[in-house]
Amino acid sequence: MVEAGEQLGSQPRKRQKVDHDKAARIKKFRRGDPLATSKIPDKKLKGNLRYQERLANEAAELAAKADEWLLPGLAGALEADGMERTWRFKQDEVVREAEVGAARKVFDLSLTELGPYSVNFTRSGRFLALGGRKGHLAVMDWQRGKLITEIQVKETTRDIQFLHNETFFAAAQRKYVYIYDRNGVEVHCLKEHVEANCLDFLPHHFLLCSVGHPGVLRYQDTSTGQTAAAHRTRLGPCSTMRQNPWNAVLCLGHAAGTVTMWAPNMATPLVRLLCHRGPVKALAIDRDGHNMVTAGADGQVRVWDLRMLRPRHAYFSRATPDRLDISQRGLLAVGAARSIQVWQGALEHKVQSPYMRHDVYSGRLHDLAFCPYEDVLAAGHSEGLSTMLVPGAGEPNYDSRVADPFQGRKAKREQEVAQLLDKLQPDMIVLDPTTIGQVRKEPKQVQEEARLAALVAERTESRAALEKQAEKKKMKGKNKPSKRHRKKQYTIIEEHKVDAKGRAQKDKEFGKTEKNAEDSLPDDAPRALAAFYQKGRK
């Protein structure tokens, strides 16, 4: 990086224009620090790595260029003039000032009878699933106002979740979790997911996760139908669950104020964070996996640095927040009772005032969800569904291979196949996904410990095996006590042999015998005669 020259004395030197913007863009696409190749002793490897670095740099520069010039859309923004503040604007004014196409996305659905509604969007943001507590399930193409399917399951439904696309959605009903088709047909009844409170879907792994009253976290592979893992959290009923989109780790909020992070591989949580004094009411994680926001019954809304697992700052809210959500561009929505507050830039630094505010016209807030790739926040409440325009929330430029709001039928078919081909295995879920493919040399200490542990295990196993074939009392024929005794002695000798080997290994590793021998052995003597040079030997 070329730094701008300092102006010392009276000689003005030519300044080199530093394009911070371009450098930041290149850094974004570089994916890690450049490798120092000068110290590598192996010439072939060094040459290869330098070539790879050159390719990576070129790729980052080209990507930065494309990012700067070729992206069609610009992010939304709301700015106030003069003394006005953005959080004073009512939604009506905002909608009036906005373009017709954007204003059309703000609506209220009045569904008063069937209970507070849970809201879920597909990854592309085109389809919306509504799940009313009294069993009203609906899927709609919300921007065009088209209802895809609507069913009444006549049971308490606590959560709703789309699977890999809009063809299937899962509903956490009174006892079990059910999966429905886009025609409203019940396709599966997942009897193992008992009394689920929350559902989530890991799109890259095709894992449907549920946690509920028994406090058991279950991972179910929806492409093969196998249960990938079932972990007993042992922390009581859980009703708050979110996935970290960056590493596909699930974060659960518990009644004791702890947040635990889980992966299918480990039966114990990867991380345990004590976040609040009192139950954790809501959780949200941003797209890059940098920040996590938790809301507790103590009224605190804390922001955590997820990479370092440290708290950043906290906000206080008088009303206990019911729900949190973070948009693609890092806007935080806090829903408490009836009011929704949207905060901008609140994750990196502590901000004094919100960005926008809105009160739901009636009823109590139940669920909040930002629509991907749109500047819209959907709020499910006890009287139905309301949407709110939040300029700057959504990512303006989508990638067709990832999620396309205007996907055709053929593209949808192809994408489903591509998703299945790229399906990741559940044991690949780790806290830091960049470690895959890295070569880590284990320190010698760790290798030794592993070897010793294996040895001890082998010894105990052989001892157990010997005990197992302990002497059987013969009932048929001769069974003289002297013979039995001799047999017993034989097994003892075997055991001693095993033990002796173990002792020799142990001595060797603590450098007892061999080291002493080596110390006293003169240089010109052959090693076979080491025994004669031992100290204390006459």
Place this chain on the structure above:
Amino acid sequence: MRIKAINRSEEECTRERSQDLQKVHKNLDPSLHPLEKATEYTRALNAAKLERIFAKPFVAAFAHDDGITCLAKNPQRLNSLIAGSADGDIRLWDIPSRRCLRRLVGHTAGVKGVAATPSGDACVSCSTDCTVRLWRIPAAGMQPAAEPQEAQAALEFHGANGFRAIDHHWQGDRFATAGAQVDVWDHARSEPMSTFRWGAESALSVRFNPVEPEIFTSTGSDRSIALYDLRSSTPIRKLIMQTRSNAIAWNPLEAFNFTVASEDCNLYTYDMRKLDMAACLHQDFVSAVMDLDYSPTGREFVAGSYDRSVRMFSYNGGHSKEVFHTKRMQRVFSVRFSADGSYVFSGSDDMNVRIWKADASAPLGKLLPRQKQTQAYNQALIRRFKHLPEINRIVRHRHVPKPIYKAGKLRRTIVDADARKLQNVMKHSKPGSVKVKPARQKKIVGQEE
């Protein structure tokens, strides 16, 4: 207030007519593509598995009436192959249409060597009936011929003893034969232009250097490899090894390097300027290596062995990267790489010339640009992740016939036992007293000038 919100119009983001191409939007932001490494790893794993699934290297077999002893490729045409068999019959094959164009009849004993002239319209063959014959060979026409025509030799050269091998120079009208001695002939002369002899041994194979016009090598039955210069009358240098070398080939792109196929189941690559140690040792065969040929890229070579298999090695790789075998293929006596580097020809004792794909999983025929891109992507993925254990296991895995597998296992046990015993000897003797020669130098007995 100033407000701007995302407002996408469907008309702008999708195509106008169904004849138009679909609009594809790209955003390379890493935040939109989480879990990239895991996805790449999964794709690499799938690519490795698919590569093994589609690995079907055998293409075709051409039948002769007796075991095939020698092969030659035409330097001017990709579609023709000349194969000589042990009953004196030489056949000219048109490979794409899989038919025999000509049968060159004339030799009364087994044909030991065949080579094509640089112009591509003639070939020379040598036999144990003490003659070398020159034949005119036609190009393959478009119309299918009913029966392969028979043809007579255009020229005949007589020698005193039977010939073992022949190689034609890549420029002009000279060719060299190996037999009781190494002779260099010209088309216009009925007697050899020059004769090279060193010691009382016979020469087994001969090869001209593809870049230096005057240099060629030969292997002899006294376990030697000799370097000759056409301008001088005697050989310049001789390298003696522990076992006899059956064949020799020059690297077409690094023409100072040559590889020999030895009786001790290994192949050795030497730099002709520095013969005191081999540049590389190639191991994997379990019986004598009979023939080898380099790819025109110079990055790999193929070798055939007495153990009924054909293996492909990287030019600097110690172990084979591909193995070709069939139940019906018996002892392989000659192999050739096709001139475009895509196919391998092997002639064996079971009277068949077999054609194999050099890249076993590559599809034949013309690929669409998108297919080519997918192939390139899959190969790049495998290259990036091939050191990881799961993928390494799949990429390296080759089925090998049971006798070869068992023999290889036995050899490894013996080698490991020898290494262990050597370690013990070294441990119990004075440090520095036991001198270990590197494997690349162990088999060299000496050099002579």
